[in-house]
Amino acid sequence: MNIKWLIGAISVGLFISCENVKEAQTVSNSYPSVFPDYTFTAIPYNIAPLNFEVKGAQEIRADFAGEGVNLLTVTGKHEIRIPKKKWKEMLDKLKDKDLEVTVSVWNSSSPEGVRYKPFTVRVASDAIDEWIAYRLIEPEYEGWNMLGIYQRNLTSFEEKEIATNRADKSKCMNCHSFANYSPQQMIFHVRGEGGGTALWKDGELSKLPLETTGPKKSGTYPMWHPNGRYIVFSSNLTRQSFLSEGEKALEVYDLQSDLILYDTQTKKVLTDKRFMDEAHWETFPAWSADGKSLYYCGALPKNMPIDYQNLHYSLCKVDFDEATGTFGERIDTIYNAERDGGSVSFPRLSPDGRYLLYTKAACATFPIWHKEADLKMLRLSDGEELDVEILNSAETESYHSWSSNGRWILFSSRRLDGRYTRLFIAWMDEKGNIHKPFLLPQSTVEHNVLRTKSYNIPEFIKGEVTLPQKQLNALFFPQK
Numbered sequence: 001m002n003i004k005w006l007i008g009a010i011s012v013g014l015f016i017s018c019e020n021v022k023e024a025q026t027v028s029n030s031y032p033s034v035f036p037d038y039t040f041t042a043i044p045y046n047i048a049p050l051n052f053e054v055k056g057a058q059e060i061r062a063d064f065a066g067e068g069v070n071l072l073t074v075t076g077k078h079e080i081r082i083p084k085k086k087w088k089e090m091l092d093k094l095k096d097k098d099l100e101v102t103v104s105v106w107n108s109s110s111p112e113g114v115r116y117k118p119f120t121v122r123v124a125s126d127a128i129d130e131w132i133a134y135r136l137i138e139p140e141y142e143g144w145n146m147l148g149i150y151q152r153n154l155t156s157f158e159e160k161e162i163a164t165n166r167a168d169k170s171k172c173m174n175c176h177s178f179a180n181y182s183p184q185q186m187i188f189h190v191r192g193e194g195g196g197t198a199l200w201k202d203g204e205l206s207k208l209p210l211e212t213t214g215p216k217k218s219g220t221y222p223m224w225h226p227n228g229r230y231i232v233f234s235s236n237l238t239r240q241s242f243l244s245e246g247e248k249a250l251e252v253y254d255l256q257s258d259l260i261l262y263d264t265q266t267k268k269v270l271t272d273k274r275f276m277d278e279a280h281w282e283t284f285p286a287w288s289a290d291g292k293s294l295y296y297c298g299a300l301p302k303n304m305p306i307d308y309q310n311l312h313y314s315l316c317k318v319d320f321d322e323a324t325g326t327f328g329e330r331i332d333t334i335y336n337a338e339r340d341g342g343s344v345s346f347p348r349l350s351p352d353g354r355y356l357l358y359t360k361a362a363c364a365t366f367p368i369w370h371k372e373a374d375l376k377m378l379r380l381s382d383g384e385e386l387d388v389e390i391l392n393s394a395e396t397e398s399y400h401s402w403s404s405n406g407r408w409i410l411f412s413s414r415r416l417d418g419r420y421t422r423l424f425i426a427w428m429d430e431k432g433n434i435h436k437p438f439l440l441p442q443s444t445v446e447h448n449v450l451r452t453k454s455y456n457i458p459e460f461i462k463g464e465v466t467l468p469q470k471q472l473n474a475l476f477f478p479q480k
Contacts, residue, residue, distance in 0.1 A: 031116060036445070037438075041437070049441060058107045060075065062101060063104075095124075100118050128154055129403050131151050132151065132152050132458055134455045136455065137454055149163050150162060162176075171195055171476065172190070173191070179224035182462060219235060229322070232260070232285040234258065239255060270325050272326070283365065289351055300338070311363055311365065313343045342360045343364055349402075358377075359398055374397055379432075394415070395414040395415045416439075
């Protein structure tokens with residue numbers, strides 16, 4: 001039998017007319033328990049299909065309707081896999097409207113079938129950037145020799161490597177960043193002998209030995225200035241300790257941290273003595289949307305790791321003059337952690353400059369293993385803290401980023417199992433309202449639970465990154 005004919009026949013069977021699909025005999029007044037939980041979420045019109053399952057189902061039927069008209073019926077055994085073309089056509093028709101989903105389930109306890117109460121999914125006309133980038137790694141970092149930076153097309157399920165340490169597993173890769181969401185301007189670090197900072201800019205790949213171009217400082221947590229000329233780094237001496245008591249498995253912390261600035265035009269490292277002072281620790285830098293200010297997290301040093309519970313990072317701000325590459329005299333404290341409690345990390349400014357999103361934990365530097373770590377948001381016009389509890393869960397929320405149009409928030413969370421960080425997406429509408437987040441769609445539902453890797457440092461990008469792999473290996477992974 002011709003395999004293409006067979007696949008086509010099966011595909012047709014997925015969305016045949018309702019007259020040829022059996023009907024559930026019982027109507028339930030409750031909503032279906034679907035995984036991932038896509039009920040009452042808001043999605044971009046250009047997102048990949050939201051495939052899902054119902055636990056315990058032997059047969060599933062899903063009817064997708066808009067404005068009272070059935071648009072698509074999909075059936076499956078254990079899960080619903082929505083045809084991509086039909087899905088795209090349907091969402092294009094429903095911009096700024098609700099998609100109504102009615103789920104019917106058959107199993108041994110309900111052999112005649114149960115039709116559940118329909119739920120809605122809002123289809124936003126705000127597009128999402130087609131690509132995201134992230135690092136995949138074991139959550140406790142014991143598998144650091146099997147990691148890489150990957151990219152995923154959000155309009156499909158396509159995932160590609162950007163860079164991995166497959167050629168030399170003695171090296172670690174981390175801290176990637178992009179200039180203005182550009183796939184043509186990227187920076188990341190390769191740790192280990194012969195490593196360095198990889199700079200991908202305007203079609204050229206180079207190695208930046210930051211520790212030799214200025215003060216003997218390495219660079220972490222890079223952030224590009226909006227003009228694309230400068231890159232700010234924090235220079236951190238990072239360690240981790242495994243904990244014998246309490247719920248947390250480990251604590252990641254710094255023994256020192258400073259801020260350094262790299263000028264891509266002059267190829268020089270610029271410093272400010274205030275941010276090189278051992279009496280203060282600075283980390284997690286982030287530029288304002290207009291590039292006139294630098295936000296960062298600052299703390300008074302503590303005896304680490306013994307005193308990690310008393311380490312509190314505040315949110316600070318300093319002006320920046322891009323013409324001279326210098327910082328202003330005054331440093332403002334936006335959130336005073338020493339006074340108000342908690343510890344701030346990962347400040348990220350919305351592209352329109354109106355909002356600042358950050359992570360807040362009870363203490364210490366990294367919220368990775370802090371169950372209490374939540375996302376917080378400030379409105380910069382008046383400093384008011386906004387209600388973003390819809391983004392949070394009982395487990396860790398940590399790294400996050402904004403889409404290029406400022407309408408979508410991408411963040412990592414451990415809410416599925418408390419162990420692996422996975423990616424969630426939430427819509428912020430034009431009125432500033434944040435809607436229920438949804439799990440990154442996958443081609444199969446089991447992919448969400450069987451992939452035993454954590455997603456770290458998720459970033460939006462406007463296109464596909466195409467690093468010259470041969471040159472990358474020659475610079476950082478030469479054959480011994």
